[in-house]
Amino acid sequence: MSHSSSATHAQQAEIFCRDESRVDWHSKALWLMREKRDRAAGSIPEWEQLRQLGSEIKLHTLTNLADLLQQFEANCQANGIQVHWARDGKEHNQIVHEILARHQVKKLVKSKSMLTEECHMNPYLEERGIEVIDTDLGERIIQLAGQPPSHIVVPAIHMKKEEVGDLFHEKIGTEAGASDPTYLTRAARQHLREQFLSADAAMTGVNMAVADKGAVVVCTNEGNADMGVNLPAVQLHSMGIDKIVPNLDSAAVLLRMLARNATGQPVTTYSSMYRGPKAGGEMHVIIVDNGRTAMLQDKILAESLKCIRCGGCLNTCPVYRRSGGHSYSYTIPGPIGIAVGGSKDDTNSIPWACTLCASCSGVCPTKVPLDKIIHHHRRLKAEAGQLPYGKANYMPLVGKLMGSQTAFNCSMSMARGALKILPGSLLKPFAGAWGKYRELPVAPKSSFEHWYKNNRSE
Amino acid sequence: MPGRNEILSALAKSALDKQPMPVIDIAPNMQDLTGQFETNLAMVAGTLHRDATLELVQEKVNSLIAEGLQVLSLVEGVTGNRTLPATPHELKDIDYAVISGELAVAENGAIWVTEQHQHRVTPFICENLLLVVAEEDLVANMHQAVTKLTLESGSCGAFIAGPSKTADIEQSLVVGAHGACSLGVYLV
Numbered sequence: 243m244s245h246s247s248s249a250t251h252a253q254q255a256e257i258f259c260r261d262e263s264r265v266d267w268h269s270k271a272l273w274l275m276r277e278k279r280d281r282a283a284g285s286i287p288e289w290e291q292l293r294q295l296g297s298e299i300k301l302h303t304l305t306n307l308a309d310l311l312q313q314f315e316a317n318c319q320a321n322g323i324q325v326h327w328a329r330d331g332k333e334h335n336q337i338v339h340e341i342l343a344r345h346q347v348k349k350l351v352k353s354k355s356m357l358t359e360e361c362h363m364n365p366y367l368e369e370r371g372i373e374v375i376d377t378d379l380g381e382r383i384i385q386l387a388g389q390p391p392s393h394i395v396v397p398a399i400h401m402k403k404e405e406v407g408d409l410f411h412e413k414i415g416t417e418a419g420a421s422d423p424t425y426l427t428r429a430a431r432q433h434l435r436e437q438f439l440s441a442d443a444a445m446t447g448v449n450m451a452v453a454d455k456g457a458v459v460v461c462t463n464e465g466n467a468d469m470g471v472n473l474p475a476v477q478l479h480s481m482g483i484d485k486i487v488p489n490l491d492s493a494a495v496l497l498r499m500l501a502r503n504a505t506g507q508p509v510t511t512y513s514s515m516y517r518g519p520k521a522g523g524e525m526h527v528i529i530v531d532n533g534r535t536a537m538l539q540d541k542i543l544a545e546s547l548k549c550i551r552c553g554g555c556l557n558t559c560p561v562y563r564r565s566g567g568h569s570y571s572y573t574i575p576g577p578i579g580i581a582v583g584g585s586k587d588d589t590n591s592i593p594w595a596c597t598l599c600a601s602c603s604g605v606c607p608t609k610v611p612l613d614k615i616i617h618h619h620r621r622l623k624a625e626a627g628q629l630p631y632g633k634a635n636y637m638p639l640v641g642k643l644m645g646s647q648t649a650f651n652c653s654m655s656m657a658r659g660a661l662k663i664l665p666g667s668l669l670k671p672f673a674g675a676w677g678k679y680r681e682l683p684v685a686p687k688s689s690f691e692h693w694y695k696n697n698r699s700e
Numbered sequence: 701m702p703g704r705n706e707i708l709s710a711l712a713k714s715a716l717d718k719q720p721m722p723v724i725d726i727a728p729n730m731q732d733l734t735g736q737f738e739t740n741l742a743m744v745a746g747t748l749h750r751d752a753t754l755e756l757v758q759e760k761v762n763s764l765i766a767e768g769l770q771v772l773s774l775v776e777g778v779t780g781n782r783t784l785p786a787t788p789h790e791l792k793d794i795d796y797a798v799i800s801g802e803l804a805v806a807e808n809g810a811i812w813v814t815e816q817h818q819h820r821v822t823p824f825i826c827e828n829l830l831l832v833v834a835e836e837d838l839v840a841n842m843h844q845a846v847t848k849l850t851l852e853s854g855s856c857g858a859f860i861a862g863p864s865k866t867a868d869i870e871q872s873l874v875v876g877a878h879g880a881c882s883l884g885v886y887l888v
């Protein structure tokens with residue numbers, strides 16, 4: 243179930259969809275999170291006001307990013323924090339490696355960071371002899387399984403407890419056949435305690451970087467970020483340029499929504515703020531671009547940088563829930579993954595892993611216009627002549643058909659006719675991988691056009 | 701730094717028009733802050749001891765010590781049976797840590813805990829955590845909390861809402877992930 247850069251979303255989804263009961267189970271687990279989110283959002287009378295503020299704060303930040311980044315840098319330095327800048331993933335990894343090598347680090351404990359996934363940091367460091375231990379339980383599970391994350395908040399959501407049990411039995415010596423989540427979590431706690439206590443350095447992602455304080459905010463439920471950074475002397479925090487917030491007032495608005503929108507909790511268990519290194523220690527912040535400034539040069543794509551990575555749009559997405567996180571070619575799956583990864587998608591297919599239902603935009607705490615951005619990606623692909631196989635053939639035809647009223651009406655009635663007379667086996671290949679495990683719609687006897695003609699236009 | 705300058709000059713080419721910072725003006729819900737706090741703390745799996753006193757906390761600590769447990773107290777007026785070790789790693793066998801919280805937030809059950817000595821890991825590495833907060837330091841929401849909290853240059857702090865937890869295996873909630881496995885809050 244690993245990423246394959248050449249397989250399209252539909253081809254990958256086809257693999258996931260073969261096991262129908264697993265698809266249903268996956269979809270339900272995510273929908274449960276959506277329901278919890280609805281309850282949490284509903285319990286805050288000012289929820290919509292918060293979303294509006296969240297959107298405006300992020301827009302203000304993105305449109306003043308150069309100033310705020312420099313303010314953040316200066317304040318960090320005044321607090322004894324060393325700040326580094328990386329144009330891309332490669333530079334990021336080099337900077338990290340250089341810091342770790344200087345301290346002869348053999349073992350690095352890491353808490354969840356989608357950015358280090360985006361930069362492919364783990365393999366880079368491992369090739370250079372540094373052991374990287376992911377410490378978030380879900381991340382540790384997929385690391386031991388040799389898989390990429392399938393969700394940005396719950397990375398092992400695609401795995402069943404029995405599978406985790408077998409994996410832990412093999413890798414960390416839990417009892418054979420044991421699959422109780424509490425037992426497995428306790429075993430992981432013991433296993434990871436040893437890692438925390440023997441680590442030479444720790445690294446985390448950043449949820450927010452507070453410009454006027456020169457501090458980073460890191461949120462975890464498990465406490466793994468804090469267990470990590472507070473034991474060894476060296477701590478590193480990697481952040482995209484989009485993680486800046488002007489001040490703590492802004493952070494408060496986003497913190498009120500982040501966990502509520504992610505899992506339905508009133509707040510994440512630990513929202514920690516680091517405003518300088520520990521006594522005798524070193525603290526590094528690495529600010530990464532990796533395509534973000536380019537996104538800011540497109541008015542529509544720019545808004546995807548308002549995202550605070552709550553995962554809400556994944557949980558609600560009908561395509562994500564039924565195709566699984568591994569069906570997307572980009573590290574981040576789901577609607578936000580399409581928005582920020584669409585330009586890097588060499589399969590030219592993920593912008594079509596979307597029904598444009600806009601459920602994602604409706605739940606987003608910072609009002610990222612996801613459906614608009616995804617639609618925009620389709621246009622960009624079409625303009626670049628990168629329509630996915632199949633679509634490239636019929637899209638120009640669609641254009642011609644739509645342009646000619648008579649031809650359009652004819653073809654629609656032909657399709658309705660075909661649905662009625664041709665056997666499914668003949669038609670289904672035209673419905674793509676989706677159709678394989680779905681029934682084709684029942685053809686209406688008469689179209690709206692026919693009905694209108696017969697009833698209204700005498 | 702080439703990276704820095706290039707990123708900053710690329711930002712000058714942004715397509716977005718400047719947007720002002722919005723005014724954050726949200727009316728706090730001031731009704732029964734202690735009640736709100738208690739409900740939300742329970743929701744995040746913490747336990748509240750209302751109308752507590754330091755004597756009561758000391759009694760609790762005494763009973764824990766009598767059970768043979770290792771207790772470290774950083775709260776003035778409460779004494780445990782352990783003192784601060786030389787390295788943070790030596791805190792690994794602390795059963796209970798007693799620490800004071802600076803603020804408690806009614807809307808979500810979180811408590812702001814500042815860095816109180818050189819071992820920042822204390823509230824996270826202990827098996828169980830007891831936080832002592834003055835009832836007068838209860839605020840309605842996060843907007844109020846961030847205007848009041850202390851975060852000195854060179855230090856750290858954390859909002860702690862309940863014991864550590866995870867739902868990473870099939871979405872079933874397990875309390876006790878990497879941080880403390882239980883949280884008791886004493887409002888004094």
Ligand code: SF4
Nearest residue numbers: 549550552553555606
């Ligand atoms: S786009 Fe919005 S809903 Fe999706 S992860 Fe980002 S903040 Fe959450």
